[in-house]
Amino acid sequence: MKRSGTEGFELTARPWLRRLLVSRWPQWSLMAVALAFFAYVVLAGFFGTPVGNRNIAITLVWIAWWAALVLVLVPVGGRLWCSICPIPAPGEWLQRGGLMASDGRRTRGLKRRWPRRLRSLWLQNAGFLALALFSAVILTTPRVTAWVLLGLVLLAVAVSLVFERRAFCRYLCPVGGFIGIYALAAPLALRVRDPDVCRTHPTKDCYRGNAQGFGCPWMTYPGTLDRNADCGLCLECLRTCPLDNVTVVLQPLGADLGPRRGRPPLSIDEAYKGFILLAAALVYGAVMMGPWSALKDAAFQVGSGPWFLYAAGLLLLALLLLPGLYLLAAWIGDRLARRPAGGLRRGFLLAATGLIPLGLGGWIAFSLGFLFANGSYVLSTLSDPLGWGWDLLGTAGLAWRPALTGLVPALQGAALVAGLAWATRLTSRAFAETTESRRAALRRAAPVLLLQAALGAALMGVML
Amino acid sequence: MKWFPRLLLAALLVGVPAAALWSQAARSGADAAQVVTLHARMPEQGGWSLDEIRAEVGQEMRFRLTSDDVVHGFAIARSGMEPISLEPGRWREVRWRPQAPGEYTFYCTRWCGPNHWRMTGTIIVVDPQGIYPTSTAAPPPRFVRYGVDIDSREAIERLTGVRPSAQRGAVPGLAPQGAWLDPKDPDLTTPIEAWNRLRADPALTALDDAALWDLLAYLWTDRLDRDQVRRGLETFQANCAACHGPQGGGDGVMAEAFADPPVASFTDLARMATASTVVLEGKILRGGMGTGMPYWGSILEPAQVDALVQAIWWMALSGEGSQAP
Amino acid sequence: MSLPRAASLTLLALALAALVAPWPFxxxxxxxxxxxxxxxxxxxxxxxxxxxxxxxxxxxxxxxxxxxxxxxxxxxxxxxxxxxxxxxxxxxxxxxxxxxxxxxxxxxxxxxxxxxxxxxxxAGGGARILLGASLATLAGLVGLRDDDEALRD
CATH class of the missing domain: 2.60.40.420 (Cupredoxins -  blue copper proteins)
Known part of the structure; x- marks a missing residue:
């Protein structure tokens, strides 16, 4: 059983590492660099060449950053990217009244509380889907990418001025939801050493803020934090905690993905995020790596008849078909196990646990294919970021050449196989831990495992 | 320490781009040449970013060229300039010093879709001092001088499918007695007229119609200059084959876009029998009215047109298709 | 290494081999x-x-x-x-x-x-994928026994 508190290897036990994390400088500097690159990318999108693979707005964002995010940052660091993400930076600096303010008792703006009804992933789900419908255009057109990025920053600033803390990151950012649920699979985690210390601590500085830092920008109370999804690794609580009870740990693999006190690890909005992301991985794989040109044209010709069909298909798959299949599998399992405790709703959510490793495996396979095929564009555009004929580093003339094309399918296959095996294990375990008898658990899990295997096979068929 | 974050951020946001801009501006250098920045785009997307460029004779021009979508090419007609390739998002530079006033056509040299040949523009070279000699105006093409209507030619249906072969026609000792070419100008001769003259030739009465066509093919291709044919076939493959087909059969990859009227087939004797060198030359120079045939008069040199016409006759009559002699 | 873990890893390797390894026959x-x-x-x-x-x-x-x-x-x-x-x-x-x-x-x-x-x-296309997916699922199930042993310890 998963409990709150630390498990695994404590990174902050090293004094030098702890100092590095508590200091605002390293994190701030990384964020400043990220913001600068963000600005370069937006400028390049507006003023650079319209040829996507010669413009950093496409190559740095959709090849380099995306690959780094999906292949390294999320699987290892969870929300590590969120801790230096430049999108909320301008808004947060306005909110805090300084580029590197540290006094958490003084904040600006209207400081409204985020509406209770919107405290879920549903807005993020909608935002991600909305972008996904236009992804073929966004991914290939520098100007559109620039507009999207600029739009996100402006939205983040506006939200920061009206609402308290990082409401944008927590409830609106379309990428945030993606990172959040897959962060559940990551070993890097922020936790408290002893939850009892927090329970009896009267001032709750980590949530309210003090002279050393700000109250949790992610509106999460660290004292009961037991999963990665809602912690942005901004490290404010590490700075504010007067009792030295906050730590950064490397936790055992999958520690966030077991049932929590008998309850499924995902809520319904998170499960839907999983469906949407799995559907997106399947569709993107088919559109961008498959040989079906009619599908590509449909995805690109926004506003045309085929595009409406494509959009409808994507929405149908993400919102009805996949959840429907899972519901059906859970229902059959429910019947086979003769109606175990928790009923169909819990069975459905337990089944959804496997979406995390399955989907993450799919996205890793997708990103591997894209990175190794098109990585050389990144090198050439670093020297000529705007496609203006520059040669800053001497690599501008580098020709496009896919790398390691013999090895990539094996890496993709490994990601998909590992994702499916892990999904199988998690799902079986989740059912075993929440069902009365072993036999019933197996019966309850069997249809779900079959469905997972089929979806894993579908991912393999699309990506390999 | 309060100022340091601001400084760092300013350096990153302003300093780095400014430094990059400055370093690259310094690299490209400046000189007295007139700089012309030209973006190539598919004709459907607007073609060249400039349709008309004004220049002064004797004044060097520096063209900075790029493509915004697919691979294009750039050349200035009748300038002696080698065509250069424009890859999307990459920049090329080429310098040119106009030596005589007049209008020059710049054009795309790599196929970029069915409307590729509409991708042209004009450089108007003026001579404000009036010291450079004006190039003498080219004489009007022969089809104008002779008053040949190059748009109304009949097809001779019975010749459909007839494929004469110069090889078969090369029979030793077999030769016409009388003249078979047009007396006014041999280049006005059409194959059908020549054939009719041969048919009437008493020395050739023993030959059947098909053998007579083979003889004509032999006589006709024997008059061609082999080197010109070779050069013409190269020009044809680079500029014409995409529509007219690699063998001249009118079945190029772009032919579908020009179904009405269909792209001319040079291996269809029914049509070619009524053409003459003057007609073919006129078609190339003037372009096809109301068809997809572009206007080459401003692009090709007279010798290139001559080579192309000879290459077309070679494909039509040699029996060896586009195989060079 | 425990037996289930070893078996699970072997199955994982087999699953991958089924997907991408050169066909021996x-x-x-x-x-x-x-x-x-x-x-x-x-x-x-x-x-x-x-x-x-x-x-x-x-x-x-x-x-x-x-x-x-x-x-x-x-x-x-x-x-x-x-x-x-x-x-x-x-x-x-x-x-x-x-x-x-x-x-x-x-x-x-x-x-x-x-x-x-x-x-x-x-290439085996469908057969390879079917075999790969089945073996991966099996690897996950066999891996479960590893957790059980760990719990018992």
């Missing part, structure tokens, strides 16, 4: 196969081509609209072609599997996604 074919491909924005026609292992494959590429190229994954072969021209490359299909053919000359917005597939038989 083959009798290479001989002969020549001419594959004619037409490239146009943003597809190869035909989009999927199948050849037998051991065949000498002659790829013949033409383009119907703009300048295109073809890069064949795994075989590191590249062709470039202007519309109306023809480019050729030949190779022996010694590696089994599915290999992507990618356009190698920027040809418009969807250029990075202009992809075709060359299947070198016996």
């Amino acid at each position: 083959t009798s290479p074919a001989v002969g020549e196969r001419v594959v004619r491909l037409t490239a146009r924005q943003f597809a190869f026609d035909p989009p999927q081509v199948e050849v037998a292992q051991g065949e000498r494959v002659v790829l013949e590429l033409t383009s119907a609209d703009v300048v295109h190229g073809l890069y064949l994954d795994g075989y590191d072969i590249e062709l470039k072609v202007d519309p109306g021209q023809r480019a050729r490359a030949s190779f022996i299909a010694d590696q089994v599997g599915t290999f992507r053919m990618r356009c190698s000359v920027t040809c418009g917005p969807l250029h990075p996604f202009m992809i075709g597939e060359l299947k070198v038989r016996p």
Whole structure:
């Protein structure tokens, strides 16, 4: 059983590492660099060449950053990217009244509380889907990418001025939801050493803020934090905690993905995020790596008849078909196990646990294919970021050449196989831990495992 | 320490781009040449970013060229300039010093879709001092001088499918007695007229119609200059084959876009029998009215047109298709 | 290492091998196969081509609209072609599997996604995927016993 508190290897036990994390400088500097690159990318999108693979707005964002995010940052660091993400930076600096303010008792703006009804992933789900419908255009057109990025920053600033803390990151950012649920699979985690210390601590500085830092920008109370999804690794609580009870740990693999006190690890909005992301991985794989040109044209010709069909298909798959299949599998399992405790709703959510490793495996396979095929564009555009004929580093003339094309399918296959095996294990375990008898658990899990295997096979068929 | 974050951020946001801009501006250098920045785009997307460029004779021009979508090419007609390739998002530079006033056509040299040949523009070279000699105006093409209507030619249906072969026609000792070419100008001769003259030739009465066509093919291709044919076939493959087909059969990859009227087939004797060198030359120079045939008069040199016409006759009559002699 | 863990890892390796490893039971074919491909924005026609292992494959590429190229994954072969021209490359299909053919000359917005597939038989396609997915699932189930043992310890 998963409990709150630390498990695994404590990174902050090293004094030098702890100092590095508590200091605002390293994190701030990384964020400043990220913001600068963000600005370069937006400028390049507006003023650079319209040829996507010669413009950093496409190559740095959709090849380099995306690959780094999906292949390294999320699987290892969870929300590590969120801790230096430049999108909320301008808004947060306005909110805090300084580029590197540290006094958490003084904040600006209207400081409204985020509406209770919107405290879920549903807005993020909608935002991600909305972008996904236009992804073929966004991914290939520098100007559109620039507009999207600029739009996100402006939205983040506006939200920061009206609402308290990082409401944008927590409830609106379309990428945030993606990172959040897959962060559940990551070993890097922020936790408290002893939850009892927090329970009896009267001032709750980590949530309210003090002279050393700000109250949790992610509106999460660290004292009961037991999963990665809602912690942005901004490290404010590490700075504010007067009792030295906050730590950064490397936790055992999958520690966030077991049932929590008998309850499924995902809520319904998170499960839907999983469906949407799995559907997106399947569709993107088919559109961008498959040989079906009619599908590509449909995805690109926004506003045309085929595009409406494509959009409808994507929405149908993400919102009805996949959840429907899972519901059906859970229902059959429910019947086979003769109606175990928790009923169909819990069975459905337990089944959804496997979406995390399955989907993450799919996205890793997708990103591997894209990175190794098109990585050389990144090198050439670093020297000529705007496609203006520059040669800053001497690599501008580098020709496009896919790398390691013999090895990539094996890496993709490994990601998909590992994702499916892990999904199988998690799902079986989740059912075993929440069902009365072993036999019933197996019966309850069997249809779900079959469905997972089929979806894993579908991912393999699309990506390999 | 309060100022340091601001400084760092300013350096990153302003300093780095400014430094990059400055370093690259310094690299490209400046000189007295007139700089012309030209973006190539598919004709459907607007073609060249400039349709008309004004220049002064004797004044060097520096063209900075790029493509915004697919691979294009750039050349200035009748300038002696080698065509250069424009890859999307990459920049090329080429310098040119106009030596005589007049209008020059710049054009795309790599196929970029069915409307590729509409991708042209004009450089108007003026001579404000009036010291450079004006190039003498080219004489009007022969089809104008002779008053040949190059748009109304009949097809001779019975010749459909007839494929004469110069090889078969090369029979030793077999030769016409009388003249078979047009007396006014041999280049006005059409194959059908020549054939009719041969048919009437008493020395050739023993030959059947098909053998007579083979003889004509032999006589006709024997008059061609082999080197010109070779050069013409190269020009044809680079500029014409995409529509007219690699063998001249009118079945190029772009032919579908020009179904009405269909792209001319040079291996269809029914049509070619009524053409003459003057007609073919006129078609190339003037372009096809109301068809997809572009206007080459401003692009090709007279010798290139001559080579192309000879290459077309070679494909039509040699029996060896586009195989060079 | 515990027995279930070892078994689970073995199954994982087998699953991967089923998906991507060269097929061991083959009798290479001989002969020549001419594959004619037409490239146009943003597809190869035909989009999927199948050849037998051991065949000498002659790829013949033409383009119907703009300048295109073809890069064949795994075989590191590249062709470039202007519309109306023809480019050729030949190779022996010694590696089994599915290999992507990618356009190698920027040809418009969807250029990075202009992809075709060359299947070198016996690729096993569906059978491989079915076997891979089943073995991966099995690996996950066997791995469970590992947790049980850990709990008992």
